[in-house]
Amino acid sequence: MNTEILIGVIGQGYVGKNYADDFQDRGFTVVRYALEEPYVENRERIADCDVVFVGVPTPTTPSGFDSSIVDDALSLVGEGKVAVIKSTILPGTTKKLQEAHPDITVLYSPEFLSEATAREDVSAPFASVVGTTAPGQEAQATLVLSLLPDAPFKQVMTSTEAELFKYAHNTSGYIQVVFFNMLYDLAQALGEDWERIGKAVAADPYISNRYSNPLHKTGRGAGGHCFIKDFAALRQLYETVRPEDTTAASVFEAVEAKNVELLRGTGKDLELLAGVYGASVKNV
Helix, strand or coil: CCCCEEEEEEEHHHHHHHHHHHHHHHCCEEEECCCCCCCCHHHHHHHHCCCECCCCCCCEECCCCCHHHHHHCCCCCCCCEEEEEEECCCHHHHHHHHHHHHEEEEECCCCCCCCCHHHEEEEEECCCCECCCCCCCCHHHHHHHHHHCCCCCCEEEEHHHHHHHHHHHHHHHHHCCCCHHHHHHHHHCCCCHHHHHHHHHHCCCCCCCCCCCEEECCCCCCCCCHHHHHHHHHHHHHHHHHHCHHHHHHHHHHHHHHHHHHHHHHCHHHHHHHHHHHHHHHHH
């Protein structure tokens, strides 16, 4: 591990902050830049960093997916340097950003952090993957892998493959939340005890039970910043790339509509819903 490499981190939300903290804990010198004080003063210093990790918002709005903040961040990276996007972006986006910034190397490495356990998730990841945007970037990708915390699974792939991996992680959880909420409602309608069913599900090694509990104190449905915006963005991408597959489109739309119904029905994350679908979605 070469701790002489100067690392930059753009964005000091829970993703950027926890990655910057981890790099510093492992002996790296880190330059942090964000719009907030005191990091805003480091804007010009980012150009001197050898490898810059980008963890900034990528919202999905009623107008669609928006990667403009990532694009702006990449303009701060110095010529010949390496930028590593950590933000969740639609498959194919990193390649487009590389084309827009040909004087730097643009890679994609998804993060898998939960806000409540972000520090632990950074330091002990289950996987570290780095996606390349063009042939000949394997050396830079291998360097980035060596900088990241060690993981039981490590792989270099294309950036689009890495982006799809991130969406597989986020949207499979979303679908599981919706499915178990439907199963809960079915059990209630049949007059059966969900607590006993839930214990049996938790004991089943073939069922991932991370999202199998349909009842939370904050409400029902797949909420939070990532679930809501990422599923909407993936559904829009699928309909654009595969317009002939109307059956799949109807599945996406039905799952999404059911989740919105669950969230609205329990008043959960209504502001986040409005940010993605517009203010009218809050009208129950």
